Amino acid sequence: MRTTRRGLSLLLAAGLGLVAASCGSDDKPDAQGSAGADGPVTITVGCQPPKSNPKERSAWDADVAEFQKLHPNITIQSKDAFPCINPDTFQAKLAGGTQEDVFYVYYTDVQKIIKARQAADISEYVGSVKAAGDIRDDVMSVFKDGDTTYGLPRNNYNMGLVYNRTLFTQAGLDPDAPPKTWSEVRAAAQKIAGLGAGYVGFGEYSAGNTGGWHFAASLYARGGSMVSDDGRTAAFNSAEGKAVLENLKQMRWDDNSMGSKQLLQWEDLMRMMGSGRLGMMIGAPDVVQSVNNDFQGKFEDYGVAAVPESEGKASLSGGDGYMFNPKATPDKIRAGLLWLEFHELTPGKGQFDYARAKEQGRPVGLPIPDLYGDSAPGKEIVALRKQYATVPVDHFAPYVAAQSTITNKLEPPKAQELYAVLDVAMSAVLTRKDADIDKLLSDAESKANKILAKNT
Amino acid sequence: MTVTEERVRRPQAPGAAGPRPDDDRRGALRRAVGRNLTAYGFLCGALICFALFSWYPMVREVFLSFQENNFVDPPRWVGFDNFRTVIEDPAFRSAWVNTAAFSGLALVIGYAVPFVLAVVLNELRHAKAYLRFVVYLPVMLPPAVAVLLFKWFYDPGAGLFNQVLDGFGIPPLSWLDSTSTALVSLVLVSTWMNLGTGTLIYLAALQSVPGDLYESAELDGAGLFRRVWHVTIPQTKLILLVMLLLQVVATMQVFIEPYLLTGGGPENATVTVAYLMYQYAFNFGDFGGGGALGLMLMVVLLVLSAIYLRVSRKAER
Numbered sequence: 001m002r003t004t005r006r007g008l009s010l011l012l013a014a015g016l017g018l019v020a021a022s023c024g025s026d027d028k029p030d031a032q033g034s035a036g037a038d039g040p041v042t043i044t045v046g047c048q049p050p051k052s053n054p055k056e057r058s059a060w061d062a063d064v065a066e067f068q069k070l071h072p073n074i075t076i077q078s079k080d081a082f083p084c085i086n087p088d089t090f091q092a093k094l095a096g097g098t099q100e101d102v103f104y105v106y107y108t109d110v111q112k113i114i115k116a117r118q119a120a121d122i123s124e125y126v127g128s129v130k131a132a133g134d135i136r137d138d139v140m141s142v143f144k145d146g147d148t149t150y151g152l153p154r155n156n157y158n159m160g161l162v163y164n165r166t167l168f169t170q171a172g173l174d175p176d177a178p179p180k181t182w183s184e185v186r187a188a189a190q191k192i193a194g195l196g197a198g199y200v201g202f203g204e205y206s207a208g209n210t211g212g213w214h215f216a217a218s219l220y221a222r223g224g225s226m227v228s229d230d231g232r233t234a235a236f237n238s239a240e241g242k243a244v245l246e247n248l249k250q251m252r253w254d255d256n257s258m259g260s261k262q263l264l265q266w267e268d269l270m271r272m273m274g275s276g277r278l279g280m281m282i283g284a285p286d287v288v289q290s291v292n293n294d295f296q297g298k299f300e301d302y303g304v305a306a307v308p309e310s311e312g313k314a315s316l317s318g319g320d321g322y323m324f325n326p327k328a329t330p331d332k333i334r335a336g337l338l339w340l341e342f343h344e345l346t347p348g349k350g351q352f353d354y355a356r357a358k359e360q361g362r363p364v365g366l367p368i369p370d371l372y373g374d375s376a377p378g379k380e381i382v383a384l385r386k387q388y389a390t391v392p393v394d395h396f397a398p399y400v401a402a403q404s405t406i407t408n409k410l411e412p413p414k415a416q417e418l419y420a421v422l423d424v425a426m427s428a429v430l431t432r433k434d435a436d437i438d439k440l441l442s443d444a445e446s447k448a449n450k451i452l453a454k455n456t
Numbered sequence: 457m458t459v460t461e462e463r464v465r466r467p468q469a470p471g472a473a474g475p476r477p478d479d480d481r482r483g484a485l486r487r488a489v490g491r492n493l494t495a496y497g498f499l500c501g502a503l504i505c506f507a508l509f510s511w512y513p514m515v516r517e518v519f520l521s522f523q524e525n526n527f528v529d530p531p532r533w534v535g536f537d538n539f540r541t542v543i544e545d546p547a548f549r550s551a552w553v554n555t556a557a558f559s560g561l562a563l564v565i566g567y568a569v570p571f572v573l574a575v576v577l578n579e580l581r582h583a584k585a586y587l588r589f590v591v592y593l594p595v596m597l598p599p600a601v602a603v604l605l606f607k608w609f610y611d612p613g614a615g616l617f618n619q620v621l622d623g624f625g626i627p628p629l630s631w632l633d634s635t636s637t638a639l640v641s642l643v644l645v646s647t648w649m650n651l652g653t654g655t656l657i658y659l660a661a662l663q664s665v666p667g668d669l670y671e672s673a674e675l676d677g678a679g680l681f682r683r684v685w686h687v688t689i690p691q692t693k694l695i696l697l698v699m700l701l702l703q704v705v706a707t708m709q710v711f712i713e714p715y716l717l718t719g720g721g722p723e724n725a726t727v728t729v730a731y732l733m734y735q736y737a738f739n740f741g742d743f744g745g746g747g748a749l750g751l752m753l754m755v756v757l758l759v760l761s762a763i764y765l766r767v768s769r770k771a772e773r
Binding site: 424 | 526527528529541544545546547611612613614628630632633634635718719720721722723724735737738739740741743
């Protein structure tokens with residue numbers, strides 16, 4: 001009995017120790033690199049290309065070497081990962097103190113990170129980045145909360161219509177005249193699906209929050225909004241929202257052009273597009289890049305156009321960039337900004353070193369990233385892209401041509417939560433012939449209002 | 457009689473000189489530690505592992521469920537706010553209903569199948585080792601691989617299951633894409649993935665049943681089913697009860713199947729408590745909400761475990 005008690009007291013002591021440890025996390029700012037402005041500083045930077053991508057990795061390493069030569073007091077410690085950010089590990093890295101000083105982030109997560117105060121305020125320092133003044137206002141606004149800046153962009157695009165040109169030709173469609181309206185999409189999808197078993201005319205997501213994401217993309221293109229102007233209530237239960245679901249329902253059940261397999265997530269459509277059996281999907285030019293790099297597709301088989309009926313309206317913007325660890329010292333932030341300016345924002349350098357990319361046999365010519373619009377660096381980048389193009393740039397011409405009339409629209413607040421709610425509506429119309437669209441939207445609206453009310 | 461025993465027995469006047477009981481205890485402890493140093497060394501290793509990888513996360517999770525924590529600023533205590541948030545979530549009810557339904561279906565399908573397989577394997581006279589290996593094979597596959605294999609089996613177009621149905625002239629099923637079949641489809645995957653372990657445990661239990669009981673039953677004219685009912689089941693009752701409760705505890709935590717196969721859809725038909733917990737913590741960045749759900753699940757599982765302990769103790773007696 002005594003042994004049991006002693007054992008219990010040991011366990012209790014261990015438990016109490018754990019409790020104390022769990023409460024007493026070290027919240028002190030990292031002292032490393034806190035030397036004066038001219039002193040040595042070491043920063044960790046995320047999203048170094050992985051070893052499985054040797055060409056991009058060697059380009060990155062060469063850029064680091066060149067940068068360190070230019071700034072001998074700064075040491076860059078690159079951290080590789082594929083994909084560059086995994087939402088599953090983001091919080092854990094932050095809690096465990098292993099989050100990079102300059103960390104990579106998707107647009108979708110930026111506002112969530114800002115609201116959770118998980119990124120450093122860089123407003124005081126960002127003025128030193130000359131290129132920041134030329135970045136499009138809508139792109140910079142992604143990383144802002146009011147007048148406070150929390151990061152810088154690396155990539156920017158908006159949603160379009162990705163289509164398989166080879167399948168268009170096989171189905172007797174003109175690949176140089178992609179659909180501009182949803183009725184044209186429906187007609188094209190029917191022809192592609194008619195090519196035989198296994199061919200899908202139009203593919204759409206409906207699980208893992210991706211369904212809600214694409215609902216937002218289609219809704220914006222039709223002129224709708226996800227939330228009210230003040231962000232306090234849902235606004236998708238509208239004529240535009242209804243049209244999005246009606247259209248999908250008709251394509252799925254009346255036209256039978258969306259395939260029988262649903263509940264698709266990101267990788268599913270990529271795989272289908274790469275296999276050459278999918279005709280069209282909502283997506284940006286980066287889809288073509290992914291399909292080419294990771295899903296056995298070929299650049300020359302694909303084209304990108306604007307989202308149907310989006311002319312003069314908006315398109316959901318997407319992209320990625322870098323933010324700073326909230327515990328980063330001012331010196332680290334300054335050093336990180338110098339690196340970002342060098343590697344992500346300077347025409348002809350880093351990610352925009354198209355001459356090197358061509359030499360390495362990497363694809364050049366995709367109309368992304370579009371960080372600068374029509375400003376001087378933007379024009380310079382477009383010219384460089386044209387000069388060193390290795391992919392058929394004409395295949396992206398319809399997308400590029402539409403950009404002048406399309407406004408980039410940001411994702412809604414509480415994006416992931418709202419997307420999760422709208423997954424239900426998307427999966428319902430794609431898996432149930434008798435889905436009641438009015439009820440689905442009304443249910444989703446009341447759920448979304450509860451979510452939005454929580455933090456507003 | 458040892459000196460220690462004598463000391464303990466001899467009454468001492470208050471304030472009398474002599475060794476104090478504390479000294480006795482310390483000496484005994486020192487001797488006990490000295491005698492079992494190696495055992496304590498091994499115990500320490502196990503304790504450290506449990507403390508780091510089981511107890512610490514559990515304690516941390518309990519704390520998180522009552523905090524708003526961005527892992528940057530000091531955590532803020534919010535009382536039961538996180539619990540209120542998740543309870544008000546419309547997916548909360550679906551998650552518990554689906555989890556209960558999954559556990560129930562897993563009991564009907566997943567509990568019976570390994571037992572029946574074990575009985576059949578036990579009765580076989582040939583190829584026993586080979587068939588045991590075949591039954592255990594799915595357990596050796598990484599769960600993600602097994603689940604993705606079923607993703608292809610369930611494909612409504614070219615999937616194996618619909619091809620088989622087609623071969624029998626039966627119209628194809630939507631499997632994962634229908635609210636009425638999605639959850640059952642997940643149970644089938646789960647059963648297939650885990651039946652090997654259950655079968656082997658049942659088989660071991662069956663092999664410990666004395667053969668003369670079966671012989672007596674046979675002499676009394678009992679057929680296969682009566683032998684199973686009157687001999688096998690009573691003789692393996694303890695294992696059956698243990699497996700029953702362990703299965704409930706395991707299936708209540710189902711995550712990988714909905715995560716990889718359905719993403720919680722269609723229409724939240726396969727959202728489970730563990731999946732919702734993942735959504736809160738990792739997709740919504742709300743570790744407080746995720747922690748609250750985890751704590752609720754833990755309490756439910758603790759209750760089930762308490763029942764399990766009580767039942768198994770009773771059965772032992």
